[in-house]
Amino acid sequence: MSEKTAAETASTRRWFTLATVALAQLMVVLDATVVNIALPAAQADLGFSNGDRQWVVTAYSLAFGSLLLLGGRVSDLIGRKRAFIIGLIGFAAASALGGAADSFGTLVAARALQGLFGALLAPTALAVLTTTFTIPKERARAFGVFGAIAGAGGAVGLLLGGYLTQDFSWRWNLYINVFFAIVAVIGALIFVPTNKRTGPRPKLDVPGTLLVSGGLFALVYGFSNAETNGWGDFWTWSMLVASGILLVAFVLWQRRAKHPLLPLKIVLHRNRGASYLSVFVAGSGMFAVFLFLTYYLQTSLGFSPITTGLSFLPMIACLVLAAQLGTNIFVPRFGPKVLVPIGMVMASAALAWMTLLDLSSTYAANILPPLMLMGLAMGTIMPASIQTATLGVDRQYAGVASAMVNTSQQVGGSISTALLNTLVATAVTNYIASNIAGATTPAAQAAVAAQAAVNGYHVAYWCASGFFLAGAIMAALLFERKASIHATLHAAHATAEQHRENDRQADASAATAG
Template structure:
């Protein structure tokens, strides 16, 4: 009697029943819903907390100088731990990491919402950032390893990219509503509600991936080096925003970041179990995708921050009116994301679509420079917002999809973390540079228009926003050129229809069949 052990594989598409295929497809889309909900929670958080800051400051009584730490505590923890969070999802399992991230983020949000002191709120925000660094790259990695069929993958990344781009604007609307109608604390409590739904969904729909072969070890030296580098980088830019570019602390931390990043690259070349295999970022397509996400993140900051300032301070909009003003941009972004991933990217590839989106970003930013104290929403604000929405819908899905394409599934988490890291660093650069440039422009304008009346102060603010828009246009122009040069032409290297990895071995996979 002989035994033949058949390999553990999924049934071939020709032998699958239509019911099995339909069930698997349905499960994948439910997984997307859960992942999208988690991503929306992370993206929303920074914006809704920004809206809640004045009310929180009045309630807890902290100073203007301390106010920045509510934002900085989150961004420091989030930015410095992203690569570690992504790698942990590769090592301990994505479903487990995803649920841990959701529970931790919700608990931290609840503590922050109940905070009675400034110190407690800052600690809660730092904890949110740490669990967010675990959750955000894991969500993208789950998406990457769940959707391997090219057509479904394109649709899934279209939804995910739309959420990544539109979440900030949705946060403005939600934050304004919660602050005005309820209480600033609900800007944090809302995460608990979202997380409970996402945990239930993840428990049911997100599949476990079983590793074959020995479990690799965590690169502890590499983790410490890159975490220190990212902490120094984010802190350096945050300090530039508050203390200026002439601060020794700013340049000290930025210099330390540069040294540590060089040390990290050198260590990754010789590490037995590298945290971030250099082949992931050295591939031209993926390198172009990470660069595009970083540049778009820096440019987009000017839209949300300075348009918000303009609508509220210059035109007198309420927080809710400001949030509603961004809704058409969100609608255009979602439309563009779906058109891009389902029609344009498969036909033209990222080499065409990303520079196209960047060029639209330039046009939208230049349009915004013409705003003044007499501008109207319909004629002067709405058109550039629609253009910029289409721009981000063309850039983000194509870049995110390309950034994780072709990566070994055992490194999908850390490759996904690089997307979030690029976006976070881009936001930090945009925050520091654009705020500094805008503040300088406002000061120069007031100095050249004496005496500084209320009218002059208002005009100085609008002038400073225009300066930020011009620099934002410059970011997008640089991104257009860089993307056109770096992305490969269709048919060269990785293709967007390439399956990134073999299908995962999950709890739903059939057991080995033993035949006599």
Template sequence: MTSLASSTVPSETPHSSHRWWTLAVVALAQLMVVLDATVVNIALPSAQADLGFSNADRQWVVTAYSLAFGSLLLLGGRLSDLVGRKRMFIIGLIGFAGASALGGAAGTFGLLVAARALQGVFGALLAPTALAVLTTTFTIPKERARAFGVFGALAGAGGAVGLLLGGVLTQNFDWRWNLYINDVIALVALVGAIFLVPNLRRTGPRPKLDVPGTLLVSGALFGLVYGFSNAEKDGWDSPATWGFLAGSVVLLTAFVLWQRRASHPLLPLAILKDRNRSTAYSSVMIAAVGMFGVFLFVTYYVQQTLHYSPIQTGVSFLPMIGMLVLAAQLSTNVFVPRFGPKVMVPIGMALAATSMVLLTRLGVDSSYAPDVLVPLMFMGAGMGSIMPASMQTATLGVDRQYAGVAGAMVNTSQQVGGSIGTALLNTLAATAATGYLASHTPMTAAVAAAAAVQSYSTAYWWCAAFFGAGAVLAAVGFRRRDQGLSLSTAHAASPQAASPVREDAVTVGA
């Protein structure tokens, strides 16, 4: 059993009348960060035509964001713990808005990539801080469940919202508005943050930032994201792929060893030793891998095979978003309190795996309804069962002084899952397409279309396998409901946790 002690003193009770407005502000910021990972994708062809960069270079518009975002998440989470949630939240909003304005006004490819990297930097400050604000604002279990239901739904649906919004903005306005839209969202969130986000005041000595740990983990995450991103372009046998991945493993090992002896660790290992929490992080990562398969390959299918426009492509995901939101609310308000994540997360994984198996049946002559619509509905139900329960469990019972880094681990799990999904599934799909074309000659338009569908099917089967493994992992890893809830009940009921003056020891451990 490990005890994490806090010196944080809230200046106001977290149960203020503004807490639901705080949720709206935090959810808006989270939506901005999540959708920005996909909203720019649809704008890429127009941006490429306008700025004149090559096909080989266009990946950097996406990769620059993911590299900065993924490698700095743990630093952003720790800074929110040390500097203050509200202050870091506001800094993240202002910086993200400024980077978005710079990217929207970019007249050269280099400036656009630099702006996207800056978006990633401030997104790494904003995303874990948003989750930490939510964690420290909602401490009553029933209200916490509702809040995380909304937050988890946005985390799962943000990518699809980005596809829809990107299609509308690109088709009806200009590609630059895919970046400028962030300024509109950030402005609203900024006003709300100034007046509504609670300010938690720290007393006592301020812990120091773990500089060696920060350098080690940032380098490890950079190597991981870059290595997997490079695998998509140059293949797994490229030194720029396996070299960075191997370097990432070395740095990550050194980071763990350092955290065991650091006086002010960036990531207290006690956070990861809790079985429920580590299983929740793993579930989030697996869900991110599978969601990539849906967003990328279904998008390609409906655009290239069904010949949908960008707006129609975005609209085609709306039923999935609706099902995800419904499932998230039912899960967090009805099913998770009754059955716990040990039941709900495996059910969600099974629903998502079913969705992928159904998608493998798509052919060149399939139609949207029911061939695409039904699997998307299953996926929405699955994500709505996985994400809120996992995200809530991942931050449950963590002392306030570590809420930022615990939230950062959620976002890091998503980012790592997305990076793995990008490289692995794209490579597997490309290999399947090449094999199909080699065995079906001569190549005609019909053969090329069939090869594309075959490549998507291969990716769906692998996603189904990931979700199947995730179901087993969640069923075995999560504690039974009574064991898992004992942590949160003890925390919520303790005078120390409820008191606005003092918060001492929160027990985290098996």
């Protein structure tokens, strides 16, 4: 086989690897929202209370958020291909268990198992992408696709969830993962390369794992509890205090551990730190769009679940378009220091625009324009941030560095869930208290309640808009200039080529010895 043919074959194989990884990432990301649409139907079928309903969502987020760093490190230790396949099979099995659930307890247990295997699968998928695509031009295209999926997965989940729930059954929101996983496992067996370890087998940082897993669990649980039981509840503030103590202890331990779970140099690297913060901001701000705009469309304007899902399609199209243009044209030319702040400002403007929505708004004239602008913004932020977050990382730490991307997004979403819901609830209560006295008929009282909900959504949009604006300033200050990014990219490419050459020499030596 000629060198040219071998290079073309390797390139084709890499794109099939991308398709496999993208499918797995889509499965994990959309599962965070696809089940939300199915909750009312599942509640009616299994007969659990409104108070228990939150645990179907929380069980997943607790396991997923608290175990992400461990999952990323495990993929570094046992090999990314093996971890990827284990994650796919485990996620599919947990999804099948949830789809067949005949009780509330079984459904919650299945969701927790989904979170556990998702915590292994998500960082492994990104690590496979990071170590597979090292040629700068190919890397840009690959991360454009991956970033688009990371940003649009939630909206796809709303669309798919509405369709499956309305035309089939809520159980198919879970069963569908089995089909995704079968295709992805076949692709992984054929196309995902087996990473070879050189040198002694690395060890797992057990104290660090316990500290960070406990800290992240307490953090996610504390904010989830605040959403339902308030900030004064014992379990809310005690868990948040415990989280702070455990995470500080984790950082101190990482400074002295022989085999740290998360070497601090990964996070303290200027570009990677800026990328993690950007993903955190994006994950937090997007919650305002997916949750409150969904509520607005269904409860205020009366859209059906599937119509609500379809309403997000233009945003997805704009996100994909911006992701491809950004990673292939604009990021190589201007770098994340320019692109990410621009995306943040666009997102801030889109959310500010949404504060103009009211009970008489129409989709085409009032909702579609800011929704499309939000898609363009997320397509500008996410691919550039994710690509930079994993750029130049030593491949022995690719898994845990990738896990930090997912951790940033998950923690950002958990925090914004609690904060924005609290602010919205307070705004709704205050509006009703101020205006209910003049409503003397049931119709007038219903009108006050409907307007109160819209005013509450406006508070969420303004807060998220301000958060994105602060993120724009942060990104502009922290990201390095384009020249530094290019130097790191070419150094990473040279290192990857050296690793591949070492692997080829090792294979040749083994064949000769055999």
